[in-house]
Amino acid sequence: MIQKAINRTFVYDQKAMKLRGLTFILSVCLITLIFIACKKKAKDKTEEEETKFDKPAMLANCADNVIIPNFQAFKSAMDSLVYSFTAFTQSKDVATLTTLRQKYITAIIKFQHISTFEFGPSESEIVRSNFNTYPTNTLTINSNISSGSYNLGTVSNLDAKGFPALDYLIFGKNETDASLIALFDTDPKAANRIAYVTACLSEMQTKTNSIVSAWNNSYRNTFVGSTGSQIGSSLGLLVNQLNFEIDLLKNAKIGIPLGKKSLGVTLPEKCEAFYANSISIKLAKECLANIEDVYLGRSTAGADGKGLDDLLESIDAMHGSEPLNAAIKNQFAVTQSKLNLVAEPLSSSVNNATSTVDAAYLEMVKLLVLLKTDTPSALGIVITYQDGDGD
Template sequence: MKNNKVLILFLLLAAMSSCVDSTEKITQPDVSNDRKEMLTFWVEELILPSYAEFDKDLQAMVISAEEFTTNPTEASLSAFRTSWTEAYISWQNVEMYEVGPAEKYTLRSFYNIYPADVAGIQNNINSGTANLNLPSAYAQQGFPALDFLLNGVAAQDENILAFYQDSEKGAQRLSYVNVLVSRMNTLLDQVISDWKGTAKADFISRTGLDIGSSTASLVNAYVLYYERHVRSGKFGIPSGATIASAGTPNPDKVEAYYKKDISGKLAKTAQLAFSNFFNGIANGKQGPSLKSYLNSIDAKDPSTGKLLSEYINEQFSIIENLVEALSDDYYYQIETDNDAMVKVYQEMQKAVRILKVDMTSAMSITITYTDNDGD
């Protein structure tokens, strides 16, 4: 009888153990296929089409730049300025993709470090030689440098034209414009060519979550972009909201400082692109995304218990509403109602915490960059 009781107890424990194992298998699904589908969608429907659209806008800028530098007139200046504006807005849709080829060529650093280094630009023009590959030259090129050269060398268009028509230095100034535009075109060609080459297949093949995997690399680039280049760059530093700014507004550090009335459009475009990427929205359709991935692993916000993706999107909505209410001229906004700019920064800081801590933790992704900007 005693032996029978022992046998029954053993069988019961074995059955319970089997149930636990079965439950664990159900609640911890293998989502590696989800990641492969997500990576494929990211490349084919988001990254490459966004670069193609930006390339189209950049080519329009290249053409108008050539027309202006060949014949600097009021009409060619206006056309160049318009194409520069459209390309700059379009750039906001691809700036976050600083992985793979863009990371290899440090595209963002050569395209959009502001405020422009005016003294460096002037020295480059006067010397006739400049090594634009150096980190010290980041702010002497790209969209911010063209902003100064198109909009900031004088207050009136007639005086801007006189700057380029000058008999002594006009040719050097036009030559520098050509160098900057040509360099932007070459860098973009390299990035797109690499993506169309081996980079695409390599990106899709690295389906893990370890450091160096495609998901981890892009999530790091995505969060870093928002933290440093949207939250701090577009709002925190100009408004003085960052710790490093010590509460002192810096309106001269807004994006597109010399064409101030587009700074709001740039920020709105960047915020929408950031949100669309999270939700997998591309050209009116929705595909595998960070949102769907978080849902597939049933990631929850630890404080409210709601789906983490819903919590993130709620925060995005708060931010988008605040950004929409701002002036399109962030210099003017800071001068007249800086509290509204600071409020955006504060809400973006909340989003950064959720993305950088809660999302990455749920996805088992390690943040590999260091936030060293004093924010």
């Protein structure tokens, strides 16, 4: 009996020892492997950068030196635009009309510098759709003016308001200055027309003011405080919207007029600010400059602060054999230089200098791939809400 028990314990102990031996060997292997891995890494990089990248500082730079100053500049441009329209209605002449048009151009240029930031307050105001849906629908505009009853808040009026509608209304379609002024002056529907422009402007101004005040109050800290790379994090929002904006640049500003969606048949009337007809390329350049500002963390004054470029550098993101940041910076430069070769107005260039416009377009595609595919992938940014298991 006792012997049996001893025997059993013995067998049991032997088994346990075998297992312990096995675990021991495995642990040793594991530690060795980790050690080798670490050593290899140490060799790869003699001078390891120990400082952690300061994401809150990057977001703060972005908010304080890029986003907020641009919104403020846009707000004053909007205020001047509204003021110049009032001046025009008080004294309807070529001089006030010229000023009005200049103020319009300034405002839509400044708009290129805030369109990217469609999150937080701008997202609630649906800025891109409300301010800049083009080509504008002249039929809807004219019928709204002649009826005098409309609600600019409805979806059906999205393409009958904002900058594109103003473009049509103050630059006119084949109007001389005098005949355009007459539409606001002696035309039977002149009062309706003035009321319509006022309604468009006041909607834009109200939205702008509410966005600027949100940024000046609590949203700035919300934005800076939301670190991380998760859904809805500021970095995620920023990169996502940057991609959306470059998509707009490539498609809406250049690709569609160039005929990329219409079997190569050019569509000049789909250019941005078609009626002003001398600023479409300018707007594309401003848009590209803004995308670069956001990427570099470059202030309105031109000071290069902490931006996505520094973040990509800090994690040693690569594009083939060169740093990803270098590839992106280079692509910005190439895209700008190709865009510089395109002459205004774009509505003529798409037909007269198709290959020049096409060259600029192709560089935008490359830039888009770098910003849309490489950047979020290198940063591990999560954009979707669904579960994943790593592709």
